[in-house]
Amino acid sequence: MKKALGVLSVFLGIGFIICFLIGICLPLKEAVPDSSEFVYKLCTSVQLFLFFLPIMLITGFIVSFSIQFGHNAEGSEQRFSVSMFNRYKNVMIVSLVCVLILTFANEFIGTVVSRKKSKIVNQPRIISEYINVGNNLLENGFYKRAIQYANAALVLDEKSEEARNLRDKANFELNKESSGNIQQRLAAAENLSLEIKKVSVDSTQIAKSYECLQFAKEAFDSQSWFNAHYYAELGIKLCTSKDPNYEELRMLSSQAWNNITKEKNLNKTEAQQIFQKKYEGYLALVQDDDLRAYYLFRNLYKSSVEMQKDADVIFYLDVAANRLLEKYFFIDETFELKSFETSNDVCFSYDYIDGSQDIVYFKGLTTVKETGDAIQYLRDLYVISFTKENKLYRTMYVPYAKVKPVSVEYIDYSSKNMLGIDNSMTYVPYIMLKSIGRDFAEQQSSPLYTYSDGTTSDMPEFMILPLEFEKFTLLEMTNEDPKNLPIMKLYKLVSVVDDYGYSQSVYSQTLLNRLLYPLFMLIVFIALASFAWNNKIGSKQYFKFSWVAGFPFFILASGFLYNVVMYLFKIMNYVMVSFAGGITSLIIAIVVYVVMLIVVSLYFLARKDNED
Amino acid sequence: MKNALKLLWMYLTLLICGLFLITTILMLYTSVLNFVAGQENALFNFTNFIESFFTSAIIILVLVVPFIVYYRIRHVGGAIQLVFFVVLTLITWFAFLPLTINLENAILEKKQISKSEKVLSSDYFRKTDGEIYYFLDDFNLDTPQEEVDTLVIDTDEEGEFEIQKIQPSQDFVLVKEAVPYNDILIKQTFNPAEVSTKVDLFSIVEQARVAWNKGFTFWLGFFSLGLIFACLYAFSNLFDWRLLNTCLIIFASAAIYCVNTFYFYEPVKNAMDLFMQDKSFFVFLNKYVDNSLLCLINVVFSLIFTIIGIIRLCFRKKARGM
Numbered sequence: 001m002k003k004a005l006g007v008l009s010v011f012l013g014i015g016f017i018i019c020f021l022i023g024i025c026l027p028l029k030e031a032v033p034d035s036s037e038f039v040y041k042l043c044t045s046v047q048l049f050l051f052f053l054p055i056m057l058i059t060g061f062i063v064s065f066s067i068q069f070g071h072n073a074e075g076s077e078q079r080f081s082v083s084m085f086n087r088y089k090n091v092m093i094v095s096l097v098c099v100l101i102l103t104f105a106n107e108f109i110g111t112v113v114s115r116k117k118s119k120i121v122n123q124p125r126i127i128s129e130y131i132n133v134g135n136n137l138l139e140n141g142f143y144k145r146a147i148q149y150a151n152a153a154l155v156l157d158e159k160s161e162e163a164r165n166l167r168d169k170a171n172f173e174l175n176k177e178s179s180g181n182i183q184q185r186l187a188a189a190e191n192l193s194l195e196i197k198k199v200s201v202d203s204t205q206i207a208k209s210y211e212c213l214q215f216a217k218e219a220f221d222s223q224s225w226f227n228a229h230y231y232a233e234l235g236i237k238l239c240t241s242k243d244p245n246y247e248e249l250r251m252l253s254s255q256a257w258n259n260i261t262k263e264k265n266l267n268k269t270e271a272q273q274i275f276q277k278k279y280e281g282y283l284a285l286v287q288d289d290d291l292r293a294y295y296l297f298r299n300l301y302k303s304s305v306e307m308q309k310d311a312d313v314i315f316y317l318d319v320a321a322n323r324l325l326e327k328y329f330f331i332d333e334t335f336e337l338k339s340f341e342t343s344n345d346v347c348f349s350y351d352y353i354d355g356s357q358d359i360v361y362f363k364g365l366t367t368v369k370e371t372g373d374a375i376q377y378l379r380d381l382y383v384i385s386f387t388k389e390n391k392l393y394r395t396m397y398v399p400y401a402k403v404k405p406v407s408v409e410y411i412d413y414s415s416k417n418m419l420g421i422d423n424s425m426t427y428v429p430y431i432m433l434k435s436i437g438r439d440f441a442e443q444q445s446s447p448l449y450t451y452s453d454g455t456t457s458d459m460p461e462f463m464i465l466p467l468e469f470e471k472f473t474l475l476e477m478t479n480e481d482p483k484n485l486p487i488m489k490l491y492k493l494v495s496v497v498d499d500y501g502y503s504q505s506v507y508s509q510t511l512l513n514r515l516l517y518p519l520f521m522l523i524v525f526i527a528l529a530s531f532a533w534n535n536k537i538g539s540k541q542y543f544k545f546s547w548v549a550g551f552p553f554f555i556l557a558s559g560f561l562y563n564v565v566m567y568l569f570k571i572m573n574y575v576m577v578s579f580a581g582g583i584t585s586l587i588i589a590i591v592v593y594v595v596m597l598i599v600v601s602l603y604f605l606a607r608k609d610n611e612d
Numbered sequence: 613m614k615n616a617l618k619l620l621w622m623y624l625t626l627l628i629c630g631l632f633l634i635t636t637i638l639m640l641y642t643s644v645l646n647f648v649a650g651q652e653n654a655l656f657n658f659t660n661f662i663e664s665f666f667t668s669a670i671i672i673l674v675l676v677v678p679f680i681v682y683y684r685i686r687h688v689g690g691a692i693q694l695v696f697f698v699v700l701t702l703i704t705w706f707a708f709l710p711l712t713i714n715l716e717n718a719i720l721e722k723k724q725i726s727k728s729e730k731v732l733s734s735d736y737f738r739k740t741d742g743e744i745y746y747f748l749d750d751f752n753l754d755t756p757q758e759e760v761d762t763l764v765i766d767t768d769e770e771g772e773f774e775i776q777k778i779q780p781s782q783d784f785v786l787v788k789e790a791v792p793y794n795d796i797l798i799k800q801t802f803n804p805a806e807v808s809t810k811v812d813l814f815s816i817v818e819q820a821r822v823a824w825n826k827g828f829t830f831w832l833g834f835f836s837l838g839l840i841f842a843c844l845y846a847f848s849n850l851f852d853w854r855l856l857n858t859c860l861i862i863f864a865s866a867a868i869y870c871v872n873t874f875y876f877y878e879p880v881k882n883a884m885d886l887f888m889q890d891k892s893f894f895v896f897l898n899k900y901v902d903n904s905l906l907c908l909i910n911v912v913f914s915l916i917f918t919i920i921g922i923i924r925l926c927f928r929k930k931a932r933g934m
Contacts, residue, residue: 344767345744348737357735359763382765390749501736503736506797535686541852553860557860560863560866567802570801574798
């Protein structure tokens with residue numbers, strides 16, 4: 001066995017040297033940075049080696065066992081001899097080693113090497129794009145985000161001077177801004193501490209109406225009428241019908257509101273004009289016009305340094321923004337996202353209970369890694385709806401959409417019924433279709449619905465897909481060749497794809513091809529061992545160096561046979577998939593291949609020496 | 613003599629087992645070619661079986677000669693074995709093959725073989741370069757008059773989608789690109805090499821049918837393939853190591869088969885025909901033989917193989933004499 005492994009190693013070694021030399025000599029087809037040229041060429045060599053690896057292993061396996069069997073053929077005068085069982089043990093071990101190498105090469109090394117190559121080619125482009133985006137953000141005053149981009153570029157290339165410069169500049173601007181704030185804060189330290197205390201109160205932390213009452217009273221006493229009214233109204237919403245605080249909350253709410261109205265009607269000094277704007281913003285919030293409220297408070301916030309410290313402005317801007325972000329997203333979130341897309345040209349379809357269907361297509365997908373890919377941006381999203389008679393009902397297009405998972409608990413019963421969301425689902429994709437400008441109200445991007453009769457609309461501004469969020473993320477992988485998908489994802493996709501416009505048999509066959517490749521190759525190697533026995537070298541014959549000249553033919557013949565056998569393997573798998581379908585076909589295929597393994601093993605054990 | 617008789621026994625075994633094996637594989641292969649995603653795909657139907665059986669019979673009869681040569685590597689016999697081999701080759705090419713083709717003609721004439729209908733199922737995404745197709749109804753080539761509503765998505769950067777009415781036709785991009793498969797989805801899973809989809813690996817079978825049906829001289833021309841396969845006998849003990857002889861036979865058989873198939877790849881065939889058209893020798897030969905250039909190549913290489921074998925035999929005898 002050691003001899004066989006030795007000869008096999010020599011074969012692989014020579015093969016690798018030849019592939020290495022070819023890889024090094026081949027001209028570069030892509031623009032590769034000078035510093036990475038050698039690594040890139042090494043990767044090409046490895047890819048070449050992996051391409052020829054099965055053929056080299058087959059050739060090496062046959063040659064090594066042909067020599068080993070020839071020189072140690074004694075003790076096999078009868079079929080199923082003890083010597084043959086011993087040889088079988090050795091053959092099985094070497095075969096398993098070969099299968100392990102092939103599987104590891106196919107499933108792991110190949111992917112790693114091709115990723116490394118694309119990284120070498122794409123990395124300089126990505127770094128330069130990170131730096132460009134970072135510089136843009138720096139110019140527009142988004143210093144923290146500029147630092148994030150600089151850091152991202154430095155992760156890819158820690159020596160990048162441009163990225164360091166960007167980070168330093170952004171840090172400098174950020175420090176300058178905060179030191180300016182400190183000076184102003186020192187001037188009004190007492191007021192500031194009071195303001196911060198107010199601002200730090202978060203409505204989500206208030207679980208009981210009594211706490212709201214306390215906050216409302218506190219705000220009322222300090223003549224902070226907006227806060228008094230806000231907390232009083234919040235308390236009323238949290239009250240049960242028998243709550244003893246209800247009346248007091250109502251009274252506080254109305255008194256605070258009266259005071260707000262009174263101040264609004266006073267003569268318009270500068271302070272009162274600001275109050276007027278705050279009033280309008282607050283009124284918009286009360287009337288659930290969150291978009292208007294957001295821009296009113298945002299404009300106030302940006303109007304002066306003092307306003308950026310104003311507790312009311314900060315607090316209600318935050319409230320309005322939080323409410324908005326449940327429905328819309330900011331356009332600047334999608335700024336330069338195209339460079340970071342992880343998938344392109346994704347499409348899938350799904351049927352509704354009434355027989356109508358939607359087809360979803362988007363040109364690009366960007367996931368937010370920090371959220372575990374839960375938040376995603378879809379570029380150029382189209383949703384095309386057909387009636388159950390396959391007539392076009394409407395189309396929807398939006399340049400960018402934002403997706404996040406939403407718990408089905410928050411979806412009412414009738415919507416669930418209409419969409420076909422069953423109780424087994426936990427999270428479904430919630431797609432926000434409208435995006436807004438962070439600073440300018442006129443900056444908006446809305447969905448465009450076009451109905452079959454030509455009428456258009458921009459409502460609704462969101463969409464809920466009737467499928468589990470996990471399935472949605474799986475379907476985003478359908479644009480990739482199933483041969484390159486992670487095996488577990490492929491396994492999950494097999495049971496999913498059929499309902500979404502993809503053929504289950506195609507995915508099942510690829511799964512079978514990949515999962516059963518090791519078992520099938522084991523059968524091939526055991527069969528080759530019999531072939532090597534049948535063509536073993538003479539017991540007193542020594543290996544002649546001139547025979548090496550015949551090896552190219554040998555390798556070509558091996559390549560031809562390997563390809564034929566692999567094609568037959570795929571056909572057999574497809575036939576089994578067609579016969580049984582889905583995961584059942586996997587079980588049937590395992591049984592079939594185990595039987596084949598037993599047959600080829602018996603054939604090998606039945607070999608004897610005096611056959612000629 | 614014993615080895616010569618064993619050769620006969622092996623010949624019959626190879627024919628029967630090969631016929632069974634190749635028919636099975638071919639039937640499965642043909643089924644896969646006819647598979648369409650999302651449809652019930654039958655693995656066995658009688659028409660397919662009959663066609664596969666005769667095609668397999670012709671293939672195994674063409675390939676049985678190199679298989680015997682392979683067998684001969686491990687079971688070397690004397691001159692009688694060679695005589696047996698020659699007789700078996702002649703019987704195969706001048707009795708069994710013509711008989712099979714005649715039988716096939718007779719059966720296929722009686723039985724009107726109906727081709728299975730070619731349908732691409734609706735509700736599946738099918739991708740080609742730059743476009744994604746989604747049929748809203750089945751795309752049936754047997755009803756070319758019925759246009760199919762199809763969602764076509766252009767995946768170019770500025771591309772959009774449109775709903776087209778597509779008339780089923782063999783020239784439709786999804787049909788053309790799927791060849792030799794019915795459905796491009798199935799083709800993509802097999803990921804066949806570009807050349808194997810353009811070169812018809814079964815063109816030899818068709819050549820055999822055509823040659824026999826045209827007349828005896830044409831059959832003699834086609835026999836050049838049998839001749840070159842038979843001359844591989846000369847390689848059966850070229851090296852002292854059986855393994856190398858085996859590999860040489862496998863490689864040479866594959867190469868001969870590929871050359872004789874690749875010749876009928878349209879661009880190659882056109883180039884060869886162009887080459888022959890102004891050569892009076894080939895013009896004359898083409899009256900009696902199809903593809904005379906290919907025949908000539910086969911015959912020339914047969915002679916080379918034979919000469920190599922004779923030289924090797926002389927050297928071996930000389931070495932034994934020493």
